[in-house]
Each structure stands twice: as C-alpha cells, then as structure tokens.
Amino acid sequence: MNDMTPIQKSSPKDWETDQEVRWCPGCGDYAILKAVQRTMPELGRKPEDTVFISGIGCSSRFPYYMETYGFHTIHGRAPAVATGVKLANPDLDVWIITGDGDALSIGGNHTMHLLRRNLDCQILLFNNEIYGLTKGQYSPTSRVGTKSPSTPFGSVDRPATPCAFALGSGARFVARGFDVSKHLPDVLKAAHAHKGAAFVEIFQNCIVYNKDVFEDFAAPKGAEARQLWLQDGQPMLFDDGNKGIAMDMDTLTLKVVDVANGDWQSAGVIVHNVKNRALAHMLVEMPFGEFPMALGVLYDDPRPTYDSAVVEQNAKLSEGKTPDLQALISKGQTWTVD
Amino acid sequence: MATAARSIDTQSQADIPHPEAVVVRFAGDSGDGMQLTGGQFTLSSALAGNDFATFPDFPAEIRAPQGTLFGVSAFQINFGASEIDTAGDAPDVLVAMNPAALKTNVKDLKPGGLIIADEGEFNARNLAKAQYDVNPLEDGSLGKWQLVHFNISQLTMDAVKPFGLGNKEALRCKNMWTLGLALWMFDRDREPIIQWLKDKFAKNPVLADANIAALNAGHAYGETAEIGNPGAVAIPRKHVDAAPAEPGLYRTINGADAAAMGLVAGCQLAGVKMFFGGYPITPASSILHALARFKEYGVTTFQAEDEIAAIASAIGASYAGQLGVTSSSGPGIALKTEAIGLAVMTELPLVIVNSQRGGPSTGLPTKTEQSDLYQAVYGRNGDTPLPVIAARSPGDVFDCAIEAVRIATQFMTPVILLTDGYIANAAEPWKVPDMSSYKPFPVSFLDHVPEGGFKPYGRDNKLARPWVKPGTPGLLHRIGGIEKEVDTGHLNYSPANHQAMTDIRKGKVDGIAAHIPAQDVCLGTEGGKLAVVGWGSTFGPIHQAVRRARAKGQDVSHIHVRHIWPMPTNLGDLLRKFDKVIVPEMNTGQFKTVLRDQYLIDAKPLNKVSGQPFRIHEIEAAIEEALA
Numbered sequence: 029m030n031d032m033t034p035i036q037k038s039s040p041k042d043w044e045t046d047q048e049v050r051w052c053p054g055c056g057d058y059a060i061l062k063a064v065q066r067t068m069p070e071l072g073r074k075p076e077d078t079v080f081i082s083g084i085g086c087s088s089r090f091p092y093y094m095e096t097y098g099f100h101t102i103h104g105r106a107p108a109v110a111t112g113v114k115l116a117n118p119d120l121d122v123w124i125i126t127g128d129g130d131a132l133s134i135g136g137n138h139t140m141h142l143l144r145r146n147l148d149c150q151i152l153l154f155n156n157e158i159y160g161l162t163k164g165q166y167s168p169t170s171r172v173g174t175k176s177p178s179t180p181f182g183s184v185d186r187p188a189t190p191c192a193f194a195l196g197s198g199a200r201f202v203a204r205g206f207d208v209s210k211h212l213p214d215v216l217k218a219a220h221a222h223k224g225a226a227f228v229e230i231f232q233n234c235i236v237y238n239k240d241v242f243e244d245f246a247a248p249k250g251a252e253a254r255q256l257w258l259q260d261g262q263p264m265l266f267d268d269g270n271k272g273i274a275m276d277m278d279t280l281t282l283k284v285v286d287v288a289n290g291d292w293q294s295a296g297v298i299v300h301n302v303k304n305r306a307l308a309h310m311l312v313e314m315p316f317g318e319f320p321m322a323l324g325v326l327y328d329d330p331r332p333t334y335d336s337a338v339v340e341q342n343a344k345l346s347e348g349k350t351p352d353l354q355a356l357i358s359k360g361q362t363w364t365v366d
Numbered sequence: 367m368a369t370a371a372r373s374i375d376t377q378s379q380a381d382i383p384h385p386e387a388v389v390v391r392f393a394g395d396s397g398d399g400m401q402l403t404g405g406q407f408t409l410s411s412a413l414a415g416n417d418f419a420t421f422p423d424f425p426a427e428i429r430a431p432q433g434t435l436f437g438v439s440a441f442q443i444n445f446g447a448s449e450i451d452t453a454g455d456a457p458d459v460l461v462a463m464n465p466a467a468l469k470t471n472v473k474d475l476k477p478g479g480l481i482i483a484d485e486g487e488f489n490a491r492n493l494a495k496a497q498y499d500v501n502p503l504e505d506g507s508l509g510k511w512q513l514v515h516f517n518i519s520q521l522t523m524d525a526v527k528p529f530g531l532g533n534k535e536a537l538r539c540k541n542m543w544t545l546g547l548a549l550w551m552f553d554r555d556r557e558p559i560i561q562w563l564k565d566k567f568a569k570n571p572v573l574a575d576a577n578i579a580a581l582n583a584g585h586a587y588g589e590t591a592e593i594g595n596p597g598a599v600a601i602p603r604k605h606v607d608a609a610p611a612e613p614g615l616y617r618t619i620n621g622a623d624a625a626a627m628g629l630v631a632g633c634q635l636a637g638v639k640m641f642f643g644g645y646p647i648t649p650a651s652s653i654l655h656a657l658a659r660f661k662e663y664g665v666t667t668f669q670a671e672d673e674i675a676a677i678a679s680a681i682g683a684s685y686a687g688q689l690g691v692t693s694s695s696g697p698g699i700a701l702k703t704e705a706i707g708l709a710v711m712t713e714l715p716l717v718i719v720n721s722q723r724g725g726p727s728t729g730l731p732t733k734t735e736q737s738d739l740y741q742a743v744y745g746r747n748g749d750t751p752l753p754v755i756a757a758r759s760p761g762d763v764f765d766c767a768i769e770a771v772r773i774a775t776q777f778m779t780p781v782i783l784l785t786d787g788y789i790a791n792a793a794e795p796w797k798v799p800d801m802s803s804y805k806p807f808p809v810s811f812l813d814h815v816p817e818g819g820f821k822p823y824g825r826d827n828k829l830a831r832p833w834v835k836p837g838t839p840g841l842l843h844r845i846g847g848i849e850k851e852v853d854t855g856h857l858n859y860s861p862a863n864h865q866a867m868t869d870i871r872k873g874k875v876d877g878i879a880a881h882i883p884a885q886d887v888c889l890g891t892e893g894g895k896l897a898v899v900g901w902g903s904t905f906g907p908i909h910q911a912v913r914r915a916r917a918k919g920q921d922v923s924h925i926h927v928r929h930i931w932p933m934p935t936n937l938g939d940l941l942r943k944f945d946k947v948i949v950p951e952m953n954t955g956q957f958k959t960v961l962r963d964q965y966l967i968d969a970k971p972l973n974k975v976s977g978q979p980f981r982i983h984e985i986e987a988a989i990e991e992a993l994a
Binding site: 091100116117358 | 409558617619627630641662668672675680681682684685705707708800801835836837
C-alpha cells in the first residue's frame with residue numbers, strides 16, 4: 029500500500045479544509061490536528077488517496093478538518109466502516125480517529141476485531157479519560173474516583189489501559205504520544221510506516237471536563253524525569269540519562285535503576301526492542317508514579333495484513349475463471365422441458 | 367450434476383391411480399435426515415416434471431434430544447400435474463420415523479390419508495418420550511387414517527449388513543431406505559439419486575454403497591409387497607403426471623440461493639463489484655454461505671464480529687465504490703437500524719436483506735413470519751424513508767434482488783429486501799432466466815469536477831447525489847451522519863436546512879414510485895366485490911384460494927404488492943375499485959395498517975401468527991365470509 033509514486037511534496041496547508049474548526053479553545057485536539065497536518069506531507073501519499081474515518085465524539089469531528097476523503101460515521105463503528113472501505117479499495121490510506129469512549133466502550137468490540145484481523149490502517153485513539161461531547165461523564169479510561177455528572181461521588185470501576193487492550197487483541201503496532209508533544213509526528217510516521225493495524229494512544233487534554241489530567245507526566249517542567257521515550261535499539265533511559273529501566277530477575281518485573289556516569293550497561297538497563305512482545309506488555313502496564321510514562325513506539329512487529337489476505341484469496345480463487353452469470357444460474361440439478 | 371430431460375409420455379403402469387397432486391410429509395427425529403430425504407424427493411419430483419412447492423420445518427436446536435416431541439424435523443412437499451402454489455394444506459401421506467414424529471404431525475394428515483411408520487422405533491422408551499401411554503400403532507387410535515407399519519430400522523440394518531458399518535452408521539441409512547420406498551410409491555427413477563449419493567460420498571465409497579443398498583432395499587420392499595410377498599405390508603402406489611410447463615431449462619431453487627445469485631446479477635447489471643458484510647443468523651446465513659463461493663464474480667464477503675459491523679462495513683464498501691450488501695433476520699436488522707439511518711443520511715447505495723422469522727426478540731428462529739414490515743418501513747429514528755421490496759417466492763427473490771440493486775444504485779439509497787424463513791428454505795422449480803433479457807442499469811461514478819463546481823450533495827433529476835470513489839482527484843469531500851448542508855454537504859444544523867434536507871430525502875424516496883411498474887391484478891379483474899391483497903410469501907396460498915373461489919364463480923381478485931415502499935402510484939385507485947379489501951398476513955395486520963394510512967380505505971385484516979404459512983382453506987374461508 030505504501031508504494032510511493034514521486035509526487036510534488038505537499039505542505040501542511042494542503043491538508044487543511046476550509047471548514048471552521050469547532051473544538052473548545054485550548055482543546056488538545058488542535059495540537060493533534062496540527063501534528064497530523066504537519067506529518068501528512070512527509071508520508072508520500074496524496075490527499076485523494078487518503079481517508080479519515082471517525083466515530084462519534086469530540087475527536088470524531090477530525091475528518092471535517094482534513095482536506096482528504098472523510099467519513100464521520102456513528103458511535104463506535106468507525107473500525108467496521110474502515111474495514112469495508114479498505115477491503116473495497118485496498119489502495120486507500122485509511123486513518124481511524126476515535127476517542128476513549130468511542131473505541132473502548134461502545135466500539136470496543138470493533139476495535140478488538142480490527143486489531144485481531146490486522147487491517148492495514150492507522151488508529152489514533154485520543155484518550156482524554158472523559159466523555160467530552162456529552163458533557164463530562166466518566167469514561168472507560170477514567171481513573172477510579174473520577175467525579176463526573178454520572179458519578180457525583182466518584183467512579184468506582186477500574187479503567188481499561190488502551191495499549192494493554194490493543195496488545196491483548198493482537199495488535200502488531202502499539203505506540204503512545206500526547207497532544208502537545210513535539211515527538212508526536214515521529215510517532216505518527218512510525219505508525220504509517222507499519223504495514224498493518226497501527227494503534228496509537230494519544231493522551232489529549234480536555235480543558236473543560238478533565239483539565240490537566242495528564243499534567244503529572246505531560247507538563248514540560250520536569251518532563252525528562254517522568255517521560256520515557258522509547259527508541260528501538262536504544263537503552264531505556266530517562267531523567268537525562270540518570271535513570272533507566274531494568275529487569276528485576278527475582279520477580280521478573282521491571283524496575284527503575286540509577287545510572288552512574290552514563291554506564292547504563294552495568295546498571296542493567298534494557299535495550300528497547302520493538303519486536304519484543306513480552307517487553308511491550310510490561311511497558312504498557314508500568315504504573316505511573318513509581319515508573320515514568322512509557323511513550324513512543326512500544327511495539328512494532330508486522331505480520332501479513334487482513335486486507336492483503338482477502339485480496340490474495342479472492343484473486344487466487346478467481347484465477348483462470350471467467351465469470352459467467354448464465355452458467356452460474358444454470359448450475360445445480362436441472363432439467364429441460366421441450 | 368444430473369440433467370434429465372423430462373419425458374411427457376407416462377411410461378408408468380396404467381393400473382395405478384394418477385392423482386392431480388399429492389402432498390407428502392416426511393417426519394422424523396432431527397438426526398434422521400428428513401431434510402435430506404425431502405430434498406432428494408424434491409429433485410426426483412422435478413425430474414419427473416411435476417410442479418411442486420416444499421416446506422422444510424425443523425427445530426431451532428441443532429441436536430435436540432433424540433425421540434423428543436420438540437426434536438421432530440419435517441419436510442413437506444406438494445407435487446402435482448398442474449400449477450402448485452403452496453406446500454399443501456394437509457398431507458396425503460405421512461412418513462413417521464418415530465412416535466414423536468407421529469404425534470406432532472398426524473393431526474395435520476387428511477382423513478383417510480396414509481401413515482407409514484417405522485415400528486422399530488415404537489419401543490417403550492420412545493413411546494414414553496412422545497408421551498404415549500399405549501402404542502398408537504396397536505390401539506386403534508389411528509382408525510381414521512390408513513396405517514402401514516413395518517420395521518424400517520431392522521430392514522435397513524439387514525440391507526446394509528454386508529458393508530460392515532457400526533450400528534449407528536447403519537441406522538443413519540434409514541432415510542435412504544425410506545426415500546427408496548417413496549420413489550417406488552410414486553413411480554420414480556432411482557438413478558439420479560444413486561448418482562447423487564455417489565457424488566456425496568465420493569470420498570467414502572463404502573458409505574455410498576451402503577446408502578445405495580438401503581435406497582434399493584426400500585424400493586424393493588415396495589415391489590415385493592405389491593406382489594404379495596408374505597410378511598410384507600402392501601402399500602398403495604400413485605403416479606403424478608408431469609405438469610404443463612413453458613419450454614426451457616429448469617432447476618430447483620430456494621430463496622437464499624436466489625438472493626445470492628440475484629444480488630450478483632444485479633451488481634453485474636449495475637457494473638459494480640459487490641461487498642457483502644454478514645453475521646451468522648438463522649435463517650439468513652445461507653445467503654452469506656452462497657456468496658462466499660462466488661469470488662470470481664467480483665464478490666467479497668466479510669463475516670463481521672456482529673450485525674452492526676456487518677452493515678457498517680457494507681456502508682464503508684459503498685462509500686469506497688462497491689455495492690455494499692448486508693443480510694440478516696429481524697433481531698439482527700434491529701441491531702443494524704442505527705447504521706441504516708447513517709446510509710440514509712449519507713445517501714449511499716446499500717441493500718439490506720431481511721429473511722424474516724418469528725418475533726419478537728429471539729422469537730421463533732426457524733419459523734416463518736411477516737412481522738418485520740413496520741420495522742422495514744418505519745423502524746428508524748428520525749424521518750428516515752427508504753424503499754422496501756418484498757419477494758413472493760423463492761424464484762421471485764432473484765428478480766427482487768436485481769430490483770433492489772437497481773433502486774439502490776440509481777437513487778443512492780439503502781433498500782430493504784424482505785424475504786422470510788419460508789422463502790429462504792423452501793424450494794420450487796425455477797425456469798432459468800435468460801440474462802440477456804435483463805436491461806443493464808450501469809452506475810456512473812463522478813470522476814471530474816462538473817461545470818459549476820463539485821457539490822457532494824448536489825442532485826440529478828431523480829434527486830440522487832453523485833457517487834464518488836475516494837481516490838478520485840479533485841473531488842475530496844467529507845460525509846457523515848450529522849445533518850448535511852444542501853448541495854455542499856457541510857455540517858449544518860440550521861432549521862431551514864434541516865427542513866430542506868428532510869424534504870429532499872422524503873421526496874427522493876417518494877419519487878421512486880414513478881420508476882417502478884404500475885400495480886397489476888395477478889388474478890381476476892380490475893375492480894369488483896373483493897380484492898385479496900397480499901405481499902411476500904403469502905402469495906401461494908392467496909393465489910390458490912382466489913383461483914378456487916373464482917372457479918366457484920365468486921367475484922374476487924388477487925392483488926400482490928412487491929413494492930411495499932413507495933407503493934405503485936395506481937395502487938390506491940385500484941383498491942378503491944373493489945367493494946371490499948382483505949389483507950392476509952403472517953403478522954397482526956401491519957400491511958393492512960400501511961394501506962389504511964396511505965389510502966384511507968377499509969382494508970380488513972386476516973392474520974396468522976403461528977410460525978406456519980397460511981393454508982389455502984383458511985383464505986378460502988375468509989373469502990366466503992367477506993362475500994357472504
């Protein structure tokens with residue numbers, strides 16, 4: 029799908045529509061939109077070959093602001109619509125824009141099956157841990173104790189971890205970023221480069237209903253100590269190289285270790301390997317606070333895609349056969365009346 | 367596959383009776399293979415040149431406990447020397463493979479009808495399971511019928527003994543023994559069935575031989591009984607002559623296969639590829655099964671994770687430039703409803719096939735009903751009009767599917783095609799149509815910016831908006847379920863715009879009425895004392911009942927409506943030409959209500975909601991009453 033034909037390179041402006049953007053002033057969605065529009069010219073695909081498909085929610089207005097083909101569908105069903113789009117036209121570059129409620133609550137089933145099938149597309153899950161468009165109810169990713177109109181005394185149910193859900197569903201690419209991060213375009217590029225379903229969780233600040241809920245790790249001040257940006261083949265270092273992630277061999281769990289004089293090897297710091305699925309499981313489950321927030325490409329190990337398998341089987345079974353409708357309807361147990 | 371030329375001259379013995387039509391019901395335990403027996407007997411009827419209609423009636427349970435009343439599976443066939451419209455009211459012959467099959471079916475048998483029972487299964491255990499205190503074969507309780515019984519189980523075991531099968535496997539051949547006997551009873555050729563068995567068990571020739579031996583043994587039993595072999599029970603024999611039929615190539619067809627082939631045909635006539643998104647549900651799954659094999663016809667099938675994903679993927683495919691199709695039954699259609707609204711709002715072509723079954727909720731999964739008409743016509747949030755078509759018989763599904771594809775692609779709208787469990791499973795002879803006689807209706811994708819600029823929600827003279835494939839340069843646009851601005855398709859909630867778009871959506875669907883055939887009277891006159899108005903699979907019993915009533919000199923006509931929404935423009939005027947209108951339906955009066963609403967006529971209901979098709983005499987009685 030990603031065969032590039034040399035085209036005149038577009039600019040971010042070419043990916044902007046004339047539509048007025050209708051998110052709340054200060055919403056994290058603006059930063060994500062900018063990051064996507066900035067990334068698109070780098071990907072070598074034309075706007076007309078690109079489709080943005082969304083469900084329902086604040087994030088799902090996204091397609092209206094992208095100068096591409098776009099489909100704003102119904103709540104939770106974007107993955108299913110995207111599956112039909114991709115199977116009917118495998119040459120299209122398909123992006124799914126969704127939120128925590130859309131992808132994990134009403135649409136959890138579709139998200140799971142799209143990942144399991146490995147449809148070649150990018151899924152950008154804007155996680156703000158709240159229902160924004162319906163005015164602030166707690167969501168499936170809200171932390172225990174979240175006070176909201178529907179949980180005035182605090183929520184009591186445990187949240188889902190989107191990246192753990194994705195891995196559990198069989199995802200072959202899992203990454204994390206956040207709205208205002210300068211690394212977000214790199215994460216998006218990596219997602220696009222992955223052939224197959226690429227799952228990207230983007231922490232997004234809902235300034236009206238869940239303001240600064242990610243501030244503990246996303247705030248620029250002290251970020252180096254709270255963010256672990258993962259890079260394939262590089263040691264898992266953070267806090268300006270003073271700390272790292274190592275393996276506790278007694279408990280087979282991850283631990284934070286101090287690194288003295290840049291000697292991460294003797295501190296036992298792990299080298300990130302995006303193809304290590306077991307490690308990815310541990311990274312997505314690292315409890316923040318005790319650990320930094322794992323960001324960037326956590327897992328990337330492609331496998332044949334669903335759409336290519338469908339196309340291949342359809343082609344193989346049609347090979348050498350001429351579709352003859354008259355013959356088809358004349359099949360079976362027949363008789364002739366003279 | 368066997369192709370047999372029908373021979374019109376009857377080479378059967380002159381001394382056996384030649385009735386006009388016969389109704390046979392095979393009934394047994396779900397594991398007894400009655401559907402297979404019925405299916406092959408149907409084939410044999412077709413090859414004998416009879417007209418026929420069948421009615422398979424089986425439990426919802428896959429393997430219901432053996433011998434139980436609820437585990438009985440039955441297959442009825444009505445075959446005749448003249449036109450057959452229904453599977454028949456009451457059987458002339460009942461084959462009962464166990465006590466439960468006898469108990470649940472014998473009450474339907476015509477007085478004087480023939481019971482053939484496998485006495486080998488009438489043991490204490492099975493009698494108890496069927497809640498018989500005494501053996502009905504012995505207590506005289508079946509006195510108003512002719513009864514013959516012999517040990518089919520033992521006779522089958524004896525016949526297949528040389529093949530060294532286990533007891534269980536040997537007994538499985540019982541249905542072929544029974545079929546062999548039935549073939550003898552109705553003077554039929556065994557050869558096509560033998561060929562079929564050889565094909566079916568090509569990988570296991572021993573099983574093929576055993577089944578053929580059982581078939582032959584059943585046939586021989588009839589023969590030897592006739593010549594008075596001591597110990598054998600004589601069985602009456604009949605020959606039903608071939609029915610007059612238009613020359614041509616015929617095949618048997620059920621509604622599910624007709625839907626699959628009709629959809630393929632429609633897509634070829636439209637010049638588009640088909641994407642089918644489905645989710646398993648009884649009785650609609652067979653359409654998915656059939657289409658999954660049609661890869662070389664440009665069909666992609668997708669078994670989705672649920673009903674919602676099935677239709678959503680089909681909508682996605684339509685957006686991407688193929689024709690999206692989905693199919694289900696009532697409960698599944700209910701789940702798809704929100705997405706149907708999306709297809710209406712985004713004005714994308716889509717075909718939704720509903721093989722209706724008994725409702726509400728899970729209802730009667732394997733039984734037939736017509737109770738999803740309101741759901742089809744009205745069952746969505748908002749003012750959400752869409753065209754609805756109903757097929758009247760298995761063969762008619764083929765043409766209705768083509769019509770659904772035509773309307774969907776020409777008017778950029780989802781279309782609901784109603785069939786039902788009866789149509790989906792029942793088989794009838796079908797004259798294979800000449801595909802070159804169908805007029806193509808090629809779709810045109812917009813591929814350039816038209817004069818005056820590109821308007822995603824601009825309209826042609828049928829009010830259809832342009833169909834644009836993503837990937838087309840210069841026509842980038844966004845669609846969605848949120849209200850769209852007239853012409854531009856931008857987001858717009860303004861009061862005037864919503865009014866305008868609502869009016870356009872309604873106007874477009876209403877306007878389809880000008881592009882469908884005028885309503886005809888399929889039997890009778892254009893006006894008179896009484897019109898019996900039907901839709902869907904009630905066609906057969908209504909048609910036969912009206913034919914009989916007219917033969918008695920009664921002033922009654924049959925009007926059958928295929929286009930449920932919008933209705934033909936002349937329908938109201940036509941109905942007003944009758945003093946009375948009755949509407950037989952397998953629901954509590956849904957089409958009757960729609961007719962009353964649309965035309966302010968006093969349409970009277972005739973309702974049956976038992977999971978069983980109408981019987982001809984039930985409609986005849988209603989005609990009598992209306993004319994009295």
